[in-house]
Amino acid sequence: MTTSLITGATAGIGAAFARRLAAGGGSDGKGRGGRHDLVLVARDGVRLGDTAAELRERYGVGVEVLQADLATDDGICAVESRLRDPGRPAVDVLVNNAGFGNRGRFLDAPMSDELRMLTLHCEAVLRLTAAAAEGMRERGRGSVINVASVAAFMPRGTYAASKAWVVRFTEGAALDLRGSGIRFLALCPGFVRTEFHQRAGMDADRLPDWAWLDADKVVSAALRDLARGRVVSVPDARYKTAVALARHVPSRLFGALSTGAGRKYDPKP
Template sequence: MTTSLVTGATAGIGAAFARRLAADGHALVLVARDGERLAGSAAGLRERYGVEVEVLAADLAEEEGVAAVAARLRDGSPRPVDVLVNNAGFGNRGTFLDVPVEDEVRMLRVHCEAVLRLTAAAAEPMRARGRGTIVNVASVAAFMPRGTYGASKAWVVRFTEGVAQELGGSGVRMLALCPGFVRTEFHQRAGMDASRLPSFAWLDADRVVAAALRDLARGRTVSVPSVRYKIAVGLARHVPAGVFGAASTRTGRRYDPKTR
């Protein structure tokens, strides 16, 4: 039986990955900070799909949390992990100098350090078995100026590409998933005002996951779901950085919940 471990598994893209992988018959290891919500998600997946689901409550911004998940990946008990989805992440509202440095460092721990350490913990036993898949969730912000968030996601893309090259021929597949705006709890949790974004800018989490899995099957290392965001990434390579940066900065500012 194939076993998949998903971080940030209780909402958004992580929950969509969990649903899709369960529907495909995978046993699951769900990782998130909120133990109560994690247990509820696990119960729902067991009931709906009839798969085995483990839960591991862990905060990936903390040493204890990262170490616990890395140990599960290395030990392979009760069963080895065949698919790792590094999805956990968050945004900070406000521009760089508006955000406490401690919050930015916490973001880097989750987006970069945790991804690096969990990828290493998973890739080593996968390479030894000659098979495995690692999906690192990045963002189209990786290709556009968006402060620490965009920089961390750019790191995820380059890191994934580099490791994929090093693991070439090993049977271990790597994918950096770079969605645009997705209808999740992300912006609300961060206190970001995304209410003025046009409806066509939004993607559905389940469709994002389906696109990622299609790109994996095609042997791609970077996946940008939807034609409109593929075009946006292409334009970002040629349009002055300030054009995209201004729009991105406006979205990241504080908002008044009464206006939503």
Template structure:
């Protein structure tokens, strides 16, 4: 029996990863800030799939939260075979309309936490000669999208770089770059995503299914769905100014504070 640790596990892609991995027979370590939701989800997954599901309540925007998950990942007596760095969020406005402290918090969750947790997990995995890390990024990594897009671009470059460094070690790394997914993400960020065309929305469970397949194939980058593969290909051909205008307006209308 293998164990997977998932951050941001109570909703969206994190919850979808938990369902898929539990269905595949993995024991789980679920990480998020909301202890009550974590325990409810862990109990439901245990009852439905018969796997062990433990919880770690941690806020990855804090030093204590990151350290707690690092410690769990480094525990050789309870090895983690797959890490899914999924925790993340969007800010509620555009640059300069968001307090710089909130921008720095985003970098801590999207970049520092991903780096430190990947390091803790991959070190233990390399010692055992096996393991995998999925770092959830976004197609926003490939278009001008403020701090959010920049942080996700960092995730992609970091993940692919580390994957090359660890080639042949038995440890696989992959950056997952979905487009718009039907989750709580936009609602939590106070964004009105009503302008996003229906055909651009993806199902969280299908995104995770594609990610699991791509990781098994040894890919270091996964862009689920042919529609987004085509869009990202076309984006490479567009002038950066035009791409920036399209990116800044799509799905970024904000409601009242």
């Protein structure tokens, strides 16, 4: 049985990955590969337990839970230990999904919150990817999906910078470990209907309906791109266009536009 570990697994994109993999959607994007046993990681122990019970009952898979705050060293160490534990089922698919946003512009958020964001988005992704990839390389197979954002391609404060790091790190790991049997993917969705905005205190009500993406469809696109060997996945043609535009419009102009939009809508990773 394939085992997948998902961080931020109780809501949004993380929960969509858990459902898809438990249902037998596989990691090839075509519904093949059988059901996955799961290791779910999140901060809220009660929600973890409820999510695990629902997935076990609905899909008949094994589900471990690991309560951990990945913005702390103790939380990262706990998940690293699980990934490296020779006495537990090896993790074949790692989904680094946990993340959060801060409201406002640079210097509006407390520095402590900015540093927690960097720990979660960068240090945790680095350390957990390394811990998982060690065993995957030995076995000659495995997949790592790092959830970034279309914000990675736009000048938009610490959040965007941290997601840009995720994209570049994933690309570099894929290049360095080419031929190892490990597939890497940086997933860069736009606005997704999740709890992200509410938790960050952001008002996204004014965003038009056409701009929103469905979490399950985002996961389907990610798994298709992973199966095709792509390293960067931008779901939906609308956001592919936005990324292409961001690469060609002068950064000062696009930065002004994205900052103005971000005050209202701030994108979900």
